[in-house]
Every structure is written in C-alpha cells, then in structure tokens.
Amino acid sequence: MLFSFQREKHNNEVSSSHRDLSPDFKEKYFKQILDHFNFNSLGNGTFDQRYLFTDQYWKKGYGPIFFYTGNEGDIWDFAMNSGFITELAEVQRALVIFAEHRYYGKSLPFGKDSFNIPQVGLLTVEQALADYAVMITQLKEELGAQSCPVIVFGGSYGGMLSVYMRIRYPNIVNGAFAASAPILSTAGLGESKQFFQDVTADFEKVSPACRDAVKGAFQKLNTLAQQKDYRRIQSAFSLCNTPSTSKDINQLNGLLRNAFTMMAMLDYPYRTQFMSSLPAYPVKVACETMLNGTDLMSALRDTVGILYNSTGKLACFDLYTLYVECADPTGCGLGFNSYAWDYQACTEIEMCYESNNVTDMFPPMTFTEQQREQYCSKRWGVVPRPGWMKTQFWGDYLSTTSNIIFSNGDLDPWANGGIRKSLSSSLIAINIPEGAHHLDLRGSNPADPESVIAARKMESEMIAQWVKTARQQSS
C-alpha cells in the first residue's frame, strides 16, 4: 500500500473557496539513536531524522502537540495531504509535528547504503516507534512543552503506528487518531481473500456490469496467455515489449490489478495527485471507461491508463517500470521507498492477500506464507515470523487500552482489515460510508460528502475531550 505521492502544495488540493490554511512548515532534523535495542550493534550512533514543524497555531507551553507518526514515504507528502490536522491545530491552538519514518524520504540512517544487508536490519516497527517516543520526549523539553498533551495522528500504516504509540507509550501519548489503519489484516488476522474482494465491491457498487467486464477481460487475457498469443496481448495492452514468459504475464496481471487497487483506495470526490493525477471519483470514471470500450481488453487497458497514463503521453506501457512486484500484493510503489516497504512486508507486516477470480474480479494470484518466505529469504535474507505483529501489538486484544479513534471509509479496501466496531467508550470506531482511504485526514473540501464532515466533527470533539482530560490529570 505504499504511497509515492507527487509533490503538491497543500493549497492546491483545497478549493479556492476554502480559506487558505497552508501551514508554514519548517523542515528540521533530529539527532536520532540508530539502534534503540542494541547498545553494541552497527547502529552504535545516531542519524538525522527529518521532521516538519509548525508553531503558527500554538499557544506556547499550553496548546496540545499534534504529532503525525510518519509512514512509508516522504514526510512532505503526508503533511501536504493531511489538512485536517492543521485545521484542527488552528482550532485547538496546537503545535504540529510531522515526523518522517526511518528509511523513508530523507531519513536514511546509512544514506545510500541503507538498503544493504545488514544495514537495512534497523528498519522495524519497534525502532520507528522508539524514534517517535524519544523525539516527542526531547522536543517537549526543548520547546517548554512538558505539560502539553500529545495526540498522535496517522493514516494507513501511519495510523497503525499511532495505535501502537498509544498502546506502547501511554506515558507519552494521550490519544491516537488512526485513520484507515488495517491493524488486523496486517497482523495475519482475517481472510486472505478479503482485500481484493473489497476492491471488487467498489466497482460492483458502481455497476455489477463493470465488475463483470473487468472479470471477463482478465479471463480473456488468461485465455490468450494459455494460447501463448503474446503478440495479441502486447497489442491489446499497448505494451512496449512483447511478453514471452509466464513471468511476464504474471507481471502484467499484477500491474493491471494494481491500478484497480489504487483507484479503489483513492476514490475521492475531487481530483487528487497520486503517482499521476487522478480524476474525482476514479472508480466511477474507471467503470465508464470499462463499459464504453470497443472490446474488453482495450477497455481494460484504457481503464488502467487512468492511473498509469493520466497525461496521455505514454506511448506504451512498460511492464517492469510502471509496477514492481514485491512482498505486498497491494503494491510497493517505485523508487527506494519501495525497497523499505518491501523489507517491512518481508519481516513484520503480514499481507498474504490473494485474488482468485471467484470472490473477486481479478486473475487468480496467490501469495501464501510459503511464497512470502521464499521471496523474502531470497530478496533480503530474512525469514518472516507469522504471528509476530499479533504478539507485539496485541492483534484484536485491545480492551486494556483507551483513547483511540479507528476511522475507516466504506469505500476503502483496507477498511475491513481494521477496527469497525467501537470496543469501549474511548475506543471508537467511526465508519464513513462515502469515504475512501483516510479521506477524513485530508483538508476540508467543498466536494466532501456529508459523512466525512460528520466524522471529522466527531473526531474533533473527541480529540478536544482527550486534551481536556489529559490537562486535568496532569494538573
């Protein structure tokens, strides 16, 4: 689920009718401990961890700290796509910090050698959480903010980190807002077929015919592949090179499936920038494209082109540069961030999701624990440890914690891998019927559906309550 956003200005994403909240983030670096869990390792030193910082709304020494637990990408991208946090900061006079996750963006512990073995070994969820714990503690001191409540925010994997910060460091974090955090399905809890079934459901919701068309197109491709009619496949999908092996076909299937995954996740009600520019309601646009084609396969090509060729400038699709296979069947993106995410999917984060062309519209593509182990051992020299996330981060056993919002959008294929029902009066599930992947974290937009406006209102009230209670307890 790696994101590699195109850089966009915060105020590009909000309509001009909306007041301009574009925060004035300063980019800073924090001297961070390389290895929190070994005093005699190669990590016996520090690295520069990037963070963004704005105190323009802060009531110094009093207002809360809103801390974004950065996830798998460049921290600017999260800051520029999480306008809700700064809107809330203005209301609650909060200090805002966006911290970059180690091994992503510019926070590379060993520079260009970061993805060598063994240097890459210091990339774990536990190290990332300890980074944030140490950073919050030290920045509070430096800023005279010792008594300020801390609320963590995160979307997707970043939301998982927010949950984990609250459960592992309640001494440091007073509450967590986790938007679209699939804490169950990434801990090996749930069905392996759920994810692509839910991607399919989004397209089916627009029209069952859309789902059938996609399914039919993949079946046609499969028939041609079995006939080894590679020329016809190349021309139907405008591939730059003629496929020649089952590996190429597998790659093609992965690339095609990935476009649907992305459009389902990013099915926002307005135009957004992601990899390439996506139109408003991309799932609807995809279905229109799919159903208006002259034949199924070229319709499928044009549909995935919404993602891969939004400018229309690509003359052909290159199988191996547009999409990279990795240990995350929902995609690792491109560039060195993709190495980091692949490594995390090979070690702690479990995503053995499959499509099967029965409960979903995609070609049968398995990714079993065994396949994962084989791939990861070859690629990174590691053996994944199924069950580890559940042991470390409690799985669905959350009754002993408190002050967490689990928000999910019903359009988001990650939603059912998260917490969908409130677990107590302070472990709140907020479901947003018209929401895609962490829509509620984004800044307000005139095109927002009612459901996300209502969700943000509840979220805002709950966070204000946590801040108030934390202040009372510490005084």
Place this chain on the structure above:
Amino acid sequence: MLFSFQREKHNNEVSSSHRDLSPDFKEKYFKQILDHFNFNSLGNGTFDQRYLFTDQYWKKGYGPIFFYTGNEGDIWDFAMNSGFITELAEVQRALVIFAEHRYYGKSLPFGKDSFNIPQVGLLTVEQALADYAVMITQLKEELGAQSCPVIVFGGSYGGMLSVYMRIRYPNIVNGAFAASAPILSTAGLGESKQFFQDVTADFEKVSPACRDAVKGAFQKLNTLAQQKDYRRIQSAFSLCNTPSTSKDINQLNGLLRNAFTMMAMLDYPYRTQFMSSLPAYPVKVACETMLNGTDLMSALRDTVGILYNSTGKLACFDLYTLYVECADPTGCGLGFNSYAWDYQACTEIEMCYESNNVTDMFPPMTFTEQQREQYCSKRWGVVPRPGWMKTQFWGDYLSTTSNIIFSNGDLDPWANGGIRKSLSSSLIAINIPEGAHHLDLRGSNPADPESVIAARKMESEMIAQWVKTARQQSS
C-alpha cells in the same frame, strides 16, 4: 543486586513441620529467536533458552499458567526460592513455568562468547520480554492451554519484568505479581542517596548505637587510609594482601558496604543460603557482632564475616575475589552472571546510588551518571541512555494499566524504589512491615511474621480474582 544463590533444595528451606511441596520441575529448552528486533543481524537464528516446568498441580487445559519471568541468575535458584508460587499453584491447579533470562544460567545465546562485543548486544530488557511473550504463546499452543489465563510472577528485577510484561503484553498476560520490584529507582526516578540510607535504617532500627558503630568504624578506616597506614588496615581487616593504593581502599570500602547491603536485603526470619549461609535475622546478628567487638575495626571485620566467612574457614579476605566492582553499586556478584548484570547496569538499568557518611553510615562513595558513562564506555564500549527506562516502561505513569500487585517489605532497601501506594483498585501496593527482599515469594515457614502471612493471603485472593475474570472475559 545480583543474586548468586547457593543451590538448595526447596524442601531444605521450609521446616519439616510444613507439608512438603517440593515440586517436580522438569528442565527443558525452548528454541528461542536470538534477535527479536532485527531480522538481519548476527542474531539471525535461534538459541536454547532453559525453562523449568511442572504440571503436577495443573488441571490440564483449564488451570491458569503461573509464569516466572526469570531474572539475573540461574533459574533453578529462583525456582527453589519462590515456594509461594508452587503453594499457590496447588490451590489454583496451575501449570508452573520458570523461564531463564537470556545471558544467565545456561541460557547463553553464544555460549562462552556471549559476553564478547558485539554478541553481548542482544542482552536487553526488551529482548528478554519478547522471549517470554514468544515462549508463552508457543507453549500455550503446544500444551493445549490456549484458553488458560496467564499470571506472571517475579522478584526484584524479575518483578520489574513481570510489571513490564503486563504493560507491554496485556494480550498475553492477565496479571502480574511483582515482589520487591524497584521500577522507579532503576529508571532514574528518585534520590541517589535513598538506597544506602535505607540500608542504614535497618541497622539503626535494631539499635542507633549499631549504626553509630558502623559509621565510626568506616571513619576510622578512612583516617588510617589517609595516613597510608596500610599494614594496620591489613591486620585489622584480615586482608590476604597489604593494600597499597586508593583503589585498594576503595575496593575494601565497596566490599565492606556490600555485606551490609546483602544482610539488609536478606534479613529473613530464618536461616537461608545465599553466597554463604546466613543466619536468621542477619541484621540483628550483625549488630550484636558490631557492638560486642573489642575494637570498632575488628568488629566491622567480624560483622562482614557473617556474609563472607560464614563457615569460619577463610583465613583472610581477598579484596578482589570476594567482591567485584561494577556498574551496580549494590553489587553484581561473582561469575559470568555478574558480567551480564554489569552490562545491563551499563545500558538500560540505571542505578546511580551513592553513600555519603551523612545520610547513611557508609563511606562517601559516589557513582554519578558521569562515572557510569566513563566506566561503561571503557568496559563495554557502550554509552548509557539516562531516561530510556522511563520512556520505554512508563516510569511512574501507570494509570493506564491494571492487574498488578506491587509488594514490598519495609526492611528491604529496594522498597522505596518501588510502588508503595496503590494506584487504583487493580494496581495494588502491599507493604509488609516485617518483610525483607521479596520474602512473600518464598515458601511458607513457621518463622514467618504475621505481616507476610497476611500479604500472601491478599495476593492469593487477588490472583484468584484475576484468573476468574480472565476466564469470564475469554468465554
């Protein structure tokens, strides 16, 4: 505070009038992950972790699991000195497991190379906790005990580990009984002079004259040392070799002070085995010896002889074999366990305790953060991180957890470094006026004071309640 018990049979310690509970422990080994927090380190493998196990009381598949979180020593010693756990197991039909802490006893991850750099780097509190989490999870499966509640037990550092297991792994552990766990003073919270002040208080309680005599003896030693009258010091203290440097004098002071620490900690109402045999009420015996001597210095020598020369067979005291200076001013013991504890005191566990001859009866001996850093960097190539324990394990911020008993004996110099007041209805402090270091963990004895009998009763009831509640919640 390292313990190196002499091996003793469980039924040696309880009087013959007490029913024989001597449990039939089987010794086993568990294939444990070497490095839980790095998939690409030198720890990319497993090691054999020892544990003791008895199911003689267990109602299979139903009775709770009582899991001792082993601390800084051979696990047999803890099993043989924690009879309360097996007494409770019989009542509650529990399975009993005593797990040995990595790098102690026979659980050496790299055999005889375990204390080399960098191999020693895998010795951390976090790794030890993860060992226990993984072991409990897997043994439950293997034994058909998936639905059995788990209660962790520990004394001293083992009690700290029990607390941490409950706060970090509530998904695995339903409650923790932490006897004499100084979770505050080892996290840098509290006064550096507290510990030796409280050792002193035990002797003062027997008689203020006793305290004055000890204080006076140390002052006399100091005067002789300043006069460089090393011959007289040798003869007064029956040293095997003539001291010749201030380092030797410092070593002598450390050795002498350590005997008082040990007698205060182990001030049990009956004879026990520890390093050498200790009489019942050793503090009282020490004061009698101290006050009945012909002169102060020989009285001091005879007093520390209660610990170092219980058999009376030592012809002289060897400064450097009876006591080893380390990063723990309360003692690291002898043998390779002492390397492990020294390393832990050099990395995570903070024990910068000082004596000053003003608030205590001992010679002025500082151990500042700076001295610690200097020593640890030279000895182990590590830089301690003050504040780390507080960040990782919450310090005194415990309001978000539950189901922990913090028991402490008023005679124990560690007591005031722990939790002395209940924090909620399920975070209970039990103070035992006549108790020394985790007396309540030991098996029942006819010489037990009323206060420890009452404490054990409360503890037993509370643990039964946790088990009952856990069973209700999981059904």
